[in-house]
Amino acid sequence: MNTNDEHSVKQPLRFVQSVTIFAVIIAILLLTILGWGAQPHIPLLTATVAAGCLLLLFGQSWNLVERALIKGLQASVMPALLLSLIGILIAVWMMSGTVPTLLVYGTSWFQPQWFTISALLLTVIVSMFVGSSVTTVGTFGVALIGMSNTMGVHPAIVAGAVVSGACFGDKMSPLSDTTNFASAVARVSIPDHIRNMTKTTVPAFLITCIAFLFFGSSAQSNMDQLLSMQQDIRSVFHIHPLTLLPLAVVLIAAFKRLPIIITMLLGIGSGLLVTALIQGDVNVPQWMEVMQGGFQGSFQMEEVSRIVNRGGLQSMTWAISLIAIA
Secondary structure, eight states: OOHHHHHHSOOOOOHHHHHHHHHHHHHHHIIIIIISOOOSHHHHHHHHHHHHHHHHHTTOOHHHHHHHHHHHHHHHHHHHHHHHHHHHHHHHHHHHTHHHHHHHHHHHTOOGGGHHHHHHHHHHHHHHHHOOHHHHIIIIIHHHHHHHHHTTOOHHHHHHHHHHHHHHHHHTOTTOHHHHHHHHHHTOOHHHHHHHHHHHHHHHHHHHHHHHHSSOOOSOOOOHHHHHHHHHHHTTSOOOGGGGHHHHHHHHHHHTTOOHHHHHHHHHHHHHHHHHHTSOOOOHHHHHHHHHHOOOOOOSSHHHHHHHSOOSGGGGHHHHHHHHHO
């Protein structure tokens, strides 16, 4: 056995040493994140450095510490790649009109006489394909709550429907950064993670739907705000059923149980095809700019702008760096 191998032999930590390292990590995270309100990246990096120093102090070799760091980084490569592809996919689906078409069709199917259940289902659709419950609540949610005042439905009931739908859609969306982060930390695939969540979330969602069927119905029909959103979207995109082709491709690939990376690439490729054929945009340099920085369109309504102007590789750098450090 050579010298490097001898120094790489792992010396088991004592119980007190293990508890000390754990306590230091927890103390750093509690002080910085909860106490000072810091973003988690630097506190996690600080905790990692502190844990490494304690390991060296307790007699562990640098080779072992370095090997553990490299192993952790290797485990984050696949989740980071998936998040990168998801950011690109969201931007391409915005540019191709896939998500805007879903928004137009979803608001067209809105039934005022069943106001709260329609609000619930609409926010589920928006949140699932946008991948953000906060954005959904802050845009479509605010619009729906505003509509409730003119339709004789109590705003608190509509707010409950909006928050419930947005949280469910975000939780079950493969485009959500929190869903991807949770699956990365738990070391499980995204489909398995979502499948496991359905055991608790779907029954709760069905009970919620039944409840909102009996609360918050309206005999009035004031759809002005949703119609304005539709017109704003139509002014930028060519709304056509064929723009939903990328969604169909991804669903078929998922049904065929193709690898998630291949599924994402097929979704991106079909989205670019729709962008060229349906939207008439063949500016490849602009495509690359959108995939890098996200889609940026000109809309009159701030609610539409906040929903559609998103995505891109750079939008995922916060989550990617967090996974790499964690």
